[in-house]
Amino acid sequence: MTVYGTEIIHQIPLPMETPSVCDIRYSVELDDRVPADLRNAMRCGMALYRAHGRRVFLFSDRPVTRSASEQPWCYEAEGAVRFWWRSGTGMIHCERLGGTEWTKVEFWLLHLLLPLWLSLERRYHFFHAGAVEIGDRPVLFLAPSMGGKSTMTDYFLRRGHGLISDDKVATFRENGCIMVAPAHPYHRPWRSFEDLGQRAERFVTGIRPLHALYLLERTDAQASVALTEIRGMEKLGELLPHFLYQFPFMKREQLAYLAPLLSELPLIRVAVPWDLKRLEEVYEAICADAERREGHDA
Secondary structure: OOOOOOEEEEEOOOOOOOOOOOOOOOOEEOOOOOOHHOOOOOOOOEEEEOOEEEEEEEEEEOOOOOOOOEEEEEEOOOOOOEEEEEOOOOEEEEEEEOOOOOOHHHHHHHHHHHHHHHHHOOOOOEEEEEEEEEEOEEEEEEEOOOHHHHHHHHHHHHHHOEEOOOOOOEEEEEEOOOEEEOOOEOEEEOOOOOOOOEEEEOOOOHHHHHHOEEEEEEOOOOOEEEEEOOOOOOHHHHHHHEOOOOOOOEEEHHHHHHHHHHOOOOEEEEEEEHHHHHHHHHHHHHHHHHHHHHHHHH
């Protein structure tokens, strides 16, 4: 199983089918045995959020003000599963709670735990976004929560575009480019609890350079569809809130990561009329913009 360019080596009965050929950058081993020393190392904890009807906690042996080598961690979805690991070891231990079904364990692993683990391990910078391909080039859809990311992603998939990620997008810098690592071939247009959703007909298996970012902005149902490129330092203020994790100790790294992006990649504000019947107009406008930029780059 490969997710976010990370091969998951395991003997646990995870049911999801993933493509057999994917670009791989990292690997992690997953097992269902928690070492006693790791279990006993936890001294501090914090509530992260509430997700999918459960409270979620993060524990360590120190206040969560940094992520250091060999630091112990435990991520808990209350009543469902705990994941344990030490930074830098390439091993995650999984503990089911109350006989939780493996399908739910897999949901928490792929949808929530892995993006956190990969972020704390400094492998990727994650954006809370949807991502698809337009003409073999990845683009991101950014928006506030409930702002239309999944609806837009789903519409593009129904029009035959390839899925990269429905909700959490892994990015990294390589050879002067911002690269995107695909997630998994499932998307969640209707947001059912603890469910990876439906399988996309087309899924992108390769790691590719990011082409553009589209910031979706809800407007009146009768308003015009309009695309406006955001320039200069305004891009920084618009992009920062869309990092998936907002730990204070990550802020400096995130700012350093965004700095060159401000001049390298276009960020386009899309005025989206809040009417599902007008999604085709928005779709056509985004495709036309992306194709125009591709022709300009060529």
